[in-house]
Amino acid sequence: MIRLKNVHKAFGNNAVLNGVDLHVPKGESMVIIGGSGTGKSVTLKCILGLVKPDIGTITVADKDIKDGDRDALLSRFGMLFQGGALFDSMPVWQNIAFRLIQSGVSTDEARALAIEKLRRVGLKPDVANRFPAELSGGMQKRVGLARAIAADPEIIFFDEPTTGLDPIMAGVINDLIREIVVEMGATAMTITHDMSSVRAIADRVAMLHDGTIKWTGTVTEMDTTGDPYVHQFINGLSEGPIAAIR
Amino acid sequence: MIRSATSLLGSTGRAVLNAIGAIGAVALFAAQTIGQIARPPFYWREFVSACITIGYFSLPVVGLTALFTGGALALQIYAGGARFNAEAVVPSIVAIGMVRELGPVLGGLMVAARVASSIAAEIGTMKVTEQIDALVTLSTNPMKYLTVPRVLAATLTVPVLVLIGDIIGIMGGYLVGTSRLGFNAAAYLQNTADFLEFWDIASGLVKGAVFGFIVALMGCYFGMTSGRGAQGVGAATKAAVVAASVLILAANYILTEAFFTA
Numbered sequence: 303m304i305r306l307k308n309v310h311k312a313f314g315n316n317a318v319l320n321g322v323d324l325h326v327p328k329g330e331s332m333v334i335i336g337g338s339g340t341g342k343s344v345t346l347k348c349i350l351g352l353v354k355p356d357i358g359t360i361t362v363a364d365k366d367i368k369d370g371d372r373d374a375l376l377s378r379f380g381m382l383f384q385g386g387a388l389f390d391s392m393p394v395w396q397n398i399a400f401r402l403i404q405s406g407v408s409t410d411e412a413r414a415l416a417i418e419k420l421r422r423v424g425l426k427p428d429v430a431n432r433f434p435a436e437l438s439g440g441m442q443k444r445v446g447l448a449r450a451i452a453a454d455p456e457i458i459f460f461d462e463p464t465t466g467l468d469p470i471m472a473g474v475i476n477d478l479i480r481e482i483v484v485e486m487g488a489t490a491m492t493i494t495h496d497m498s499s500v501r502a503i504a505d506r507v508a509m510l511h512d513g514t515i516k517w518t519g520t521v522t523e524m525d526t527t528g529d530p531y532v533h534q535f536i537n538g539l540s541e542g543p544i545a546a547i548r
Numbered sequence: 549m550i551r552s553a554t555s556l557l558g559s560t561g562r563a564v565l566n567a568i569g570a571i572g573a574v575a576l577f578a579a580q581t582i583g584q585i586a587r588p589p590f591y592w593r594e595f596v597s598a599c600i601t602i603g604y605f606s607l608p609v610v611g612l613t614a615l616f617t618g619g620a621l622a623l624q625i626y627a628g629g630a631r632f633n634a635e636a637v638v639p640s641i642v643a644i645g646m647v648r649e650l651g652p653v654l655g656g657l658m659v660a661a662r663v664a665s666s667i668a669a670e671i672g673t674m675k676v677t678e679q680i681d682a683l684v685t686l687s688t689n690p691m692k693y694l695t696v697p698r699v700l701a702a703t704l705t706v707p708v709l710v711l712i713g714d715i716i717g718i719m720g721g722y723l724v725g726t727s728r729l730g731f732n733a734a735a736y737l738q739n740t741a742d743f744l745e746f747w748d749i750a751s752g753l754v755k756g757a758v759f760g761f762i763v764a765l766m767g768c769y770f771g772m773t774s775g776r777g778a779q780g781v782g783a784a785t786k787a788a789v790v791a792a793s794v795l796i797l798a799a800n801y802i803l804t805e806a807f808f809t810a
Contacts, residue, residue: 352681373687380685387682389674401686404589449686 303328303457303489304349309358310513311344318344319355320513326506331483331490333500335535336510337544342493343384345510346459349491350379362457377401380450380488382479384462386442388434388449394420395430398449419448423478440471447475451482458483460492464499476502497536500524509535511544574791577769584689584696594697602663602698602764603705607712609662610655614713617650618642618720626729638729639736640743642721647744647752648808651714653800656759659706660792664767667698668788671771672781680772695768699761706760707753714752751807758803759796766792 304326311319318341326332334342347353349360351367360367367375388397396403398419399412407415417427423444434442443463450458460479464472476499483490483503492503500507500521507524509517509532517529524532534542621642629635671694674680680690718740725731766788774784 347681350681350685352684376685376687381682383678383682385677387678389679389682391670400688404686404688 303330303363304491305359305361305364306345306349307359307361309345309348309355309360311341311348311353311355318513319348322358322510322513322515324508324515324518326489326491328489329487331480331492331503331505332508333492333494333504333506334508334510335493335495335497335500337495337535340510341513342510343461346381346461346491346493350376350381350459377453378456379459380453380455380457381459382443382446382450382461382463384465386434386446388442388445390434393431393433394437394445397434397445398430398452400449401453415452416448419452420445422451422482423448424474439466440468440475443467443471443475444478447478447482451486454486455488457489457491458486460490460494460503462494462496463492463503464494464496469498472496472498473502479503495535500536573773574765574769577772578765580691581695581699581765581768584692585700587692589692591693591697594693595701598698598701599705601666602659602702602760603709606659606662606705606709609658610709610713611716613654613658614646614651614717615720617654618646618717618722619724621645621650621717622721622724622729626725635729636739638721638725638731639739642725643718643740643744644748646717646721647714647748649752649800649804651717652710652752652755652759653796655710655713655756656706656763656796656800657793659702659709659760660763660766660796661789663702664763664770664788664792665785667764667767668771668774668785669781671768672774672784675772675774676776676781690772695764695772698768699764702760702764703757704760706763707756710752710756711749714749747807751803754807755800755803758799762795762799763792766795 304324306322306324309319309322310317322341322345324332324345334345336342344353348355349362349367351372362375362378388394389400392400395413395416398416399407402412402415403409413430417430420427420429425441425444425448429437429441429445434445437445447463450460463475463479467475479490479492480503482488490503492499494500504521506518506520508515509529511531516531517527519527524536527533530543533539534544622638625638625641625645626635629637671680674694680694683690683693722733722736722740725736726733770784770788770791774780
């Protein structure tokens with residue numbers, strides 16, 4: 303479904319991606335792990351076209367993302383941003399139904415769909431009229447999730463879905479993500495360094511370090527692998543090939 | 549000695565290159581904005597909202613500025629005119645001064661202070677909180693959704709603000725002229741009407757449209773290119789107001805040269 307081949311990206315002298323090769327088959331939930339500043343977010347942004355790779359190709363359903371209609375490509379994606387990225391000038395229901403409103407769906411229909419998606423993520427309909435600033439962090443994540451799934455996308459990206467949440471709310475969000483991805487049959491890509499998220503969400507895991515994929519495998523393989531990068535990362539060790547001070 | 553001279557030359561060169569780069573980036577941004585205006589989709593709701601925010605909500609500040617400026621102008625012209633027995637020119641000079649220069653320039657500067665800052669802060673905050681990235685992932689072009697409605701709204705509403713400011717400014721001169729300087733009310737208004745020509749008013753409105761374009765463009769440009777965090781948004785806001793104000797004054801000189809020296 304999504305394939306990255308030899309993707310490089312540098313910002314000035316700072317080379318962030320140094321030849322990323324990754325394949326995410328259709329319907330699979332891939333989680334990319336790695337320390338802060340290793341290029342996880344940049345990888346997602348390259349796939350979405352928010353950042354242009356310097357070298358390499360990215361294909362979605364065997365089509366290069368540089369070719370064809372960009373809007374048509376983006377309509378296949380839903381994304382949950384790390385901070386929610388909710389539009390604070392509009393109420394929750396308009397945030398969720400944003401894409402539908404822009405595509406000409408009537409206000410009543412868009413609102414009804416937004417409330418349905420709110421219910422799906424465990425929020426009451428009265429949240430629909432509130433503004434993002436009036437919501438807690440956990441509620442904002444749920445609204446962001448509702449917006450990501452509002453148009454029933456084929457591919458959903460989750461950028462640090464549990465950052466800033468307490469362990470219980472993080473567990474709720476992880477469970478919701480897993481349920482929704484399975485229920486929709488969507489292809490999912492998640493970036494996180496929260497190991498509880500990895501175990502709850504992932505079919506497969508990829509370890510990104512120094513701008514390259516160091517290892518890929520299932521969650522079970524992750525726990526038993528002898529790869530020093532994965533071993534150090536999942537066990538939170540200060541000693542190992544990953545420098546503690548970066 | 550040689551080293552410090554080389555260093556000075558180097559830093560001057562870098563500053564010049566940066567300035568040229570910035571001018572090029574703003575020009576490109578302006579061209580992209582204009583290029584997007586005619587292309588669908590057009591976001592009417594955003595446009596109407598921007599008209600209200602930029603136009604309607606700027607009325608009090610523009611009106612008050614014009615009122616006090618018109619009054620002060622009447623006092624100054626009366627005092628200056630008294631030196632060569634030309635006090636009678638107060639109504640005509642207040643009117644011409646307001647509609648040609650002070651109405652559009654002060655109106656533009658007040659809108660720059662109020663609107664360029666708020667646009668830059670709003671869009672800058674949207675950028676640092678990934679709301680602009682979210683727009684893209686929702687198949688919405690940020691340039692079309694955020695920049696075009698604001699630039700178009702400012703270009704269309706600032707001339708209206710200038711016109712209202714002109715009227716209020718002339719009324720400010722009238723109030724001072726009739727209450728403090730002893731002018732006859734009917735004669736003051738008659739003098740104002742006799743000396744004002746259509747082009748005096750129209751040139752001010754054209755200036756207003758250009759200044760409105762500059763204000764919104766600077767707000768959007770610096771918002772879209774804002775740095776990270778609160779400091780980045782603060783710097784973008786300051787830069788938007790400073791750039792808009794300087795460009796308004798520069799554009800005013802160029803337009804005045806073009807309109808009135810041929």
